[in-house]
Amino acid sequence: MHETSPLLHFAEDALQIAALTFMAVVYALKVRWILKFPAARDRQAPTGRGDTTPLKGAAYSLAAIAMPWAVLSTRQHPLFWVQFALFHTAVAVSIGMSFVIPYAPGLIEGPAVVLLLQILFAAAVAIGVGRLIRRMVSPYMRAISTPDDYFSLALLVVWFAFSLLAAPNNRQESEWPLLGYFFLTAFFLVYVPFSKISHYLYYPFARWYLGKTLGYRGVYPVQRGA
């Protein structure tokens, strides 16, 4: 039986724990920072339909991400939403895989599971590349893109590529895909709180507050007419 190298062992265990701890600490500090800003509140009597409430509005707002028909932009660009869904599923699966490989490798031993994972990661790579090209080609996208936007996207593309290679967990043959995957995962975890990728921390708060306000005002859930 092949012995896991100390470097890979470190990368898949201690390094991940350290990176996760670091990310958790920075996130905690970020939440504290968010809460330092005073929250505006609605003092007026509620408006709009009687059946909407701030809580309903907030729940609808949070769920909107999974309801492409509910948001005007995703309704008009369904393919964009499909790409979003695949891309973010791949992120979640790849992060999950960083726990599964060292602690429960049996879960992804089957060739079918590996194939599914690889298809997902391959799709995510393709989507990422497509998004990168779109960001570079579209004048609108170029005008709003920062180095962080390009780098974050490129980082994810590379990370997905390594996820694709690491999915078989074939350390007997070669450790470098796994080493690349785990080091990138650790870097990703450390980097995200400082990058645009941290939107997944802000996003629930932003949608919560918007939904609460628009629920109170009878706008959310959005009613569409004929």
Add this chain to the structure above:
Amino acid sequence: MSKNRSWKAEKLIERMRQKVTRQMMLSLEACVHCGLCTDQCHYVLANPGDVSYAPAYKADKIRKLFKAHLDWTGRAAPWWVGARSVYTDAELEELKDTVFGKCTNCRRCSLACPMGVDMAVFNRMARGLLCHVGVMPEGVAVVAKDQWEIGNQMGVLPEEYLETLEWMEEELQSEYNDPSIKIPVDQPDRDVVYTINPREVKYDPRTIAEAAAIFHFAGESWTMPSVGWDQTNFGLFNGDDEFGGAVARRVYDAAVALRGKKVVISECGHGYRSTRCEGPNWGRLDAPVPMESAVITMLRYVKEGRIKVDKSKNTDPVTYHDSCNIARSCGLIEEPRELLNLVCSDFREMHPNRAENYCCTGGGGAMSMSEYAPRRLKSAKIKADQLKATGAKVVVTSCHNCVDGLFDLIRHYKLDMQVKQLVSLTANALVVPVKPVRVMKPLEGYKILVIDDEPDVRVYLRMIFKDQGAEVIEAPDANQGIRAIKSDKPDLVTLDLILPKMTGEKLYWEIKKDEHFASLPIVVVSGYIGVEAPRIDFHRFITEKNLPEPEAILEKPINPEKVLETVRTVLEKKNNIRN
């Protein structure tokens, strides 16, 4: 290398630190630059290829500033995350051009953003920061100044306001031929305090009259205040919360001073949003009275049967434009449609509609910023196409800014359309209750005392007068006659001269010498007037006693027509003197 920063730029940054709320910072942080908001903005759609109109690009102008001063990464690695501060007044002017001239704060991109980034909220904040250092379009400054100093945003003077209300009251009374229609001002303890947009006084007073007609026929107890009547609020457009709070408070104070039970806000999008929704938040106060849009009020009147409407009076095809402030920010979406379907026979939706509708392009104070008018009209192409596709002849909106914005674009794009408000359509559809035509009997409302000792004569006269609507009291002698005069206070007395105990002459004298009853009209009805009878020589008697002549002297036998004509003439004469 540090740069020198202008005083204005310094103050703006200082102010930003105080003004960013949690909702704003989350919106500033959560953007992932996905670009999905780009084609949701009418400015972008009308200016393809010009990236400076893209919502995320415009938002980034503020985001960069926020990141440069309040965000960790922006301070540590500004280049990496696109953080950039402002240094010169020229940069502030550039920011002004974006937040005032390229965005109407319509909030459409906010609703289209998958991340929940509320761009309109921080765009308004940026406007407030610029106004704080005196960088704003001249129109915004002038209008805000008028609102602050004169009490309304169009500088309407108190006498101009009151004269307009009087004028509209006269117009209404003449139109409906009903002098009871009033536009009450400063009446305390009314159920409704009606507030309006000064544009109505200046350019469209007819809407005041239409609302007054609706209130009148609904039997509403209402009033308009002489101060605090302007429900509009430039605080929404200049981003100054303190200003907005103070302006909204004027309306609340007026309602409280009049002990009004509810404030009804005429059809004005930004006025409704500012007074009804944002005023308490800007002013950090709890609204002291309930408030509602006139659209809701009118709809309730129709539903409750307080007014009757006939939709066949509005037959032109009608479409409805949702005002951004009303629909997207206050959820007033279905009520206008419900009302339109009740007052119009051909209502058709435009697409998109409701909270997803496109801006009229006149919002966000755009109508007061003439320097951006060409831009505004160019971007209005989207709205013009949307209107045209409906095939409607009338576009209805519940917002005065939208009225002006739509009117401008209809003229610019040569559309065969009119702009109207719901109040006009509702007033036009009113089925004015026809008052039952009541034929007044000639003597209705009068009280007549018949003093005669002959029962047959009393019965006969009573029947004649009662048939003509009079209330009749009878007295068989002079004493009872005196008592009846004192207790029943008749309008006229018919007096027989031959009476038991005390003659009619004596009674006449008693009546005329009493200062309380001296003016009481008396018609003498007697059979002895023309008869030579010393005992009852009435003429000599009144001459001797220096008494006035009675109003009429009639001889028996009674000629009913003559009696009636005489009595009616006497009473009419008395009534004219009284009036």
